[in-house]
Amino acid sequence: MVTTGENLVAQREVLHFDLASYLNEKQQLVEAALDSSLSITCPKKIYEAMRYSLLAGGKRLRPILCLTTCELMGGTNEIALPTACALEMIHTMSLIHDDLPAMDNDDYRRGKLTNHKVYGEDIAILAGDGLLAYAFEYAATQTRNVAPHNLITVLARLGRTVGAAGLVGGQVLDLESEGQDDISVDTLKFIHTHKTGALLETSVVSGAILAGASEEEVQRLSQYAQNIGLAFQIVDDILDVTSTKEELGKTSGKDLRDQKVTYPSLWGLEESKRQAQNLVIGAITELIPYGAKADPLRAIANFIVTRKN
Ligand code: GRG
Secondary structure, eight states: OOOOHHHHHHHHHHTTOOHHHHHHHHHHHHHHHHHHHOOOOSSHHHHHHHHHHHTSOOOOHHHHHHHHHHHHTTOOHHHHHHHHHHHHHHHHHHHHHHTSTTTTOOSEETTEEOHHHHHOHHHHHHHHHHHHHHHHHHHHHHOOSSOHHHHHHHHHHHHHHHSTTTHHHHHHHHHHHTTOSOOOHHHHHHHHIIIIIHHHHHHHHHHHHHTTOOHHHHHHHHHHHHHHHHHHHHHHHHHHHHSOHHHHTSOSSHHHHTTOOOHHHHHOHHHHHHHHHHHHHHHHHTTGGGGGGGHHHHHHHHHHHHOOO
């Protein structure tokens, strides 16, 4: 681990912060908001399928990041909650589609049967589509006390994040790369900055934009987010090798089985851990100007490399 004076200061501040309580409080807020965001109407089956995956648990990291940066920039939970829910709806739809037989083909997610295993492939595809569309409707209609220009900026950014310039593009390259053993680190980075990093970055940045952050602050938080986004994926690859199905809540050892190039397969486990740690230090360094106010973001960055699922 790099140990410059600045980094030591940044790391030490976080020791005084109770992340477990912080995450627990925000998770409860998000769970309640998600639960009330989507009720079951006609046709019942599609709403049930959408709620099945949306309320299946998960860390709720994306909405929490959005709430956290909004607060850091002087905003409130209330102004960010509709966007926070939209981020989780989009994340959930991407998991539903990722688990489909035509994509990653998995039977378990968040410790439960995947959406298509319960409702069938046709409904699972439509549940994903329904959540994606509803995410935009919900953020656009439920957000209060935000300057219209800032809300439009966030909605446009969400659109770019899910499309071919973001998740869809990353997923396509990921599918094309399966079974190929000559994937470079640059290609792997492209896949993951699009597939995983883009939504994490938008989660961080959207909270700040809703609160009216300046361009300079948005850039700084963007840099923090890019670092944690890549670290998150490196750790995801590591956990796929080192964790059990029970710990992950989904099938483990899948990357090897699907002949996927991963960070551990390119760098080995130890180097992958070192790279993830260095990215987190880079992320934390971006937060120095905010002092103790940014402790939640520091602690979340550390959590990303220490998490077990
Ligand atoms: C977005 C239109 C559209 C289509 C989806 C399938 C697809 C295109 C993209 C795949 C995106 C994907 C599933 C990336 C993996 C991201 C990832 C590491 C997920 C795990 O996130 P966690 O650990 O999960 O935060 P929990 O369950 O805690 O929320």
